[in-house]
Amino acid sequence: MDLKGKGMLVVLSGPSGSGKDTVLEKLKDSDFSFDKTISATTRAMRDGEKDGVDYYFVDKSTFEERINNQEFLEYTIYNDNYYGTPKSEVEKHIDKGGCILLKIEVEGAGNVRKAMPEALSIFIIPPSMEELERRLRGRGTETEESFKKRFKTAKDELSRANEYDYIVINDDIALCAEQIVKILESEKLRYCRMANIVKNIIEE
Ligand code: 5GP
Numbered sequence: 001m002d003l004k005g006k007g008m009l010v011v012l013s014g015p016s017g018s019g020k021d022t023v024l025e026k027l028k029d030s031d032f033s034f035d036k037t038i039s040a041t042t043r044a045m046r047d048g049e050k051d052g053v054d055y056y057f058v059d060k061s062t063f064e065e066r067i068n069n070q071e072f073l074e075y076t077i078y079n080d081n082y083y084g085t086p087k088s089e090v091e092k093h094i095d096k097g098g099c100i101l102l103k104i105e106v107e108g109a110g111n112v113r114k115a116m117p118e119a120l121s122i123f124i125i126p127p128s129m130e131e132l133e134r135r136l137r138g139r140g141t142e143t144e145e146s147f148k149k150r151f152k153t154a155k156d157e158l159s160r161a162n163e164y165d166y167i168v169i170n171d172d173i174a175l176c177a178e179q180i181v182k183i184l185e186s187e188k189l190r191y192c193r194m195a196n197i198v199k200n201i202i203e204e
Contacts, residue, residue, distance in 0.1 A: 001073065001090065001116065008099045008193060009090065009116060010034070010184065011109045014124030015154035017135040019170045023124060024103060026177035032184055034099040037089035040066065043081035056086070074104070074111040079153075083108065099184060106160045113163070120187050122180060123164035127171040129155075 014020035027034070040056040042063050051057045058066075063082045067075060075084030085102055093100045102112065112119050126132040136142065136150055161167055166183050170176040187193070 001087065001094070007094045007097050008184075008187060009094075009112070009119040010099055010101045010187075011112050011119055011121040012101055012103050012124070012180075013106055013109045013121070013157070013164070014170070015126075015132070015157040016150050017132045017154055018124045018126050019135070019173060019176070020103065020124045022173050023170060023176050023180065024101075026173050027180060030177060030181050032099070032181045034101045034184070035093040035096070036101045036103065037085055037093075039083055039085050039089075039102075039104070040072075041081055041083045043079070043083075073115065074108045076105065076107040076111070078105050078107070085112075099188075106157050106163070110160075110163060118192060120166075120183075121164040122166045122168060122183060123161050124168050124170050124176065125158060125161060127169050131171075 012020060012024070014023075024036070038052065038054075038056060040058055040063060042058060042060050043055075045051065045055075045057050049055070049057075060082065063075075063084070066072060066084070066086070071086055071088070072084040073087045073090055075082060077083075083104070085104060085108065090100055090102075102108075104112070109121055113121060126135065132154055133151060136147055136154070142150070168176050168179050168183075191198075
């Protein structure tokens with residue numbers, strides 16, 4: 001998939017407990033407009049989630065068939081379930097020239113960067129490990145064993161922060177969303193994204 005002169009592809013990651021879902025909700029309230037892709041997953045639907053809105057919920061054999069048909073831009077196995085970004089989700093928005101946001105985990109983010117080095121990546125991190133623990137425990141639904149597993153996964157993910165273009169600390173949701181908007185606004189003005197406009201001005 002060629003992004004040249006088209007939309008800006010943005011990968012947004014953050015470990016469980018970084019608050020990235022809340023930040024994303026906050027971003028939707030901002031003036032910055034973006035299209036978010038809907039991923040496919042084999043994990044069970046949670047209360048309040050809707051098929052085709054939060055994810056495309058599919059079974060394992062359907063997901064694997066789609067892998068074989070090369071329908072994914074990237075996919076991974078996370079917590080024993082498949083997650084993947086359908087190419088069609090990106091293609092749907094790419095010609096509009098706007099910002100397309102992929103909220104995916106670190107492995108998938110790495111694969112997107114390999115396939116499309118011009119993609120921009122942002123990593124949301126918690127302000128401290130203590131705060132991360134507090135947030136994970138605060139959910140109240142965790143057994144000690146599942147907490148430990150999630151905490152370790154989060155730590156492993158944080159150790160890959162160096163792979164991202166930008167790091168945003170989520171101490172305050174509004175501030176975090178504001179910082180992301182600033183990054184996106186600035187990135188829109190990068191030469192590679194302005195090249196056609198510059199060319200048109202020169203050739204006028
Ligand atoms: P959850 O099950 O909590 O909705 O998501 C678990 C993790 O999978 C999150 O880090 C989420 O960002 C990530 N994720 C969601 N969709 C995709 C996807 O299409 N590809 C990849 N690689 N990760 C995804």
